[in-house]
Amino acid sequence: xxxxxxxxxxxxxxxxxxxxxxxxxxxxxxxxxxxxxxxxxxxxxxxxxxxxxxxxxxxxxxxxxxxxxxxxxxxxxxxxxxxxxxxxxxxxxxxxxxxxxxxxxxxxxxxxxxxxxxxxxxxxxxxxxxxxxxxxxxxxxxxxxxxxxxxxxxxxxxxxxxxxxxxxxxxxxxxxxxxxxxxxxxxxxxxxxxxxxxxxxxxxxxxxxxxxxxxxxxx
Numbered sequence: 001x002x003x004x005x006x007x008x009x010x011x012x013x014x015x016x017x018x019x020x021x022x023x024x025x026x027x028x029x030x031x032x033x034x035x036x037x038x039x040x041x042x043x044x045x046x047x048x049x050x051x052x053x054x055x056x057x058x059x060x061x062x063x064x065x066x067x068x069x070x071x072x073x074x075x076x077x078x079x080x081x082x083x084x085x086x087x088x089x090x091x092x093x094x095x096x097x098x099x100x101x102x103x104x105x106x107x108x109x110x111x112x113x114x115x116x117x118x119x120x121x122x123x124x125x126x127x128x129x130x131x132x133x134x135x136x137x138x139x140x141x142x143x144x145x146x147x148x149x150x151x152x153x154x155x156x157x158x159x160x161x162x163x164x165x166x167x168x169x170x171x172x173x174x175x176x177x178x179x180x181x182x183x184x185x186x187x188x189x190x191x192x193x194x195x196x197x198x199x200x201x202x203x204x205x206x207x208x209x210x211x212x213x214x215x216x217x218x219x
Contacts, residue, residue, distance in 0.1 A: 001106045003176045004139040005029050007146030008102055009205070012095045014153045019092035021150070022206025023083070027099035030075060031066040033199060036192035038066055048184050048191070055129035057184040058191075060111070064119035069104050071119070076100040110135065136180060143173070154212040161211030168204050 009028040013021060026033065038044040044063040051057050065071050080097030084090060108115045111125035128135050147169055156162035185191040 001110050001139055002179065003143040003172050004106055004110075005032075005103055006172055006201070007139070007142035007144075008099055008106075010143075010146035010150035012099055013150045016089070016092045016095040017153060018089050019087075019095055020206050021209040022202040022204075023092070024095060024099060025205040026202035027079070027096040028103065029198060029201070030079065030100045031072065031103050032195070033202075035063065035066045036195040038063070039188060039192040039195075046188055046191070048188065050184060053130065053132055054180050054182065055110075055132055055135055056112070060114045064116050067104065067107060068116040068118050068121070069108075070117065070121075072101050072104040132180065139176070143176075154209070156211060157213050158211050161208065164204070164208040164211060168201075168208055171204075172201070 005028040006025060009021065009024040012024045012028075013019070016024075035044065039046065043065060045061045046063070047059040047061055049057055049059050060067070076097040079100060080093045083096045084093035087093075104115065108124055109126045110128045112127055112129065113123050113125040115125050116123050128138065151165075154165075156165065185194065
């Protein structure tokens, strides 16, 4: 999933209004944010395949430290606790931890059986990606609901707040459409470096929240 993860970040704002959208977005995509670093160091691996299904052009051969259930649980507890220690925001810490862990469950629903329960353990996957039509329908519906939930609990207090928010929504939708219709990446290295640009999205979310009511100025 891609916009499905961000959908939960938008929706989580209604649960923890003191938590920046940037932090919520970073949590929802945390394992994908650090995954390219593991790829570049060789700690995890992926293979590129030519497949008519745009969601199956990557075969995830090994990613136990970012995408196993056990690793997701450890990331969730550690970063949720860190967020709690820094911000004293208990509700936000729960949201951060839940979003990090939710990534595994959404991916397990989408992927082929390549999502490990723990490093070296059994792999699961319900294979939603085998149907591009179903995948797009599910993710678009999730994204729409998440955006509406966010819009209902925040309000722009200047033009930047309105423009930045809707520009972010459109940007994520366009990137998703391009990925769904695009060609496989030329190499794993190119994929990893391109994936690092995902770090810009939480920064955009943080900036957006600074210009909307109900948002905290803290990260």
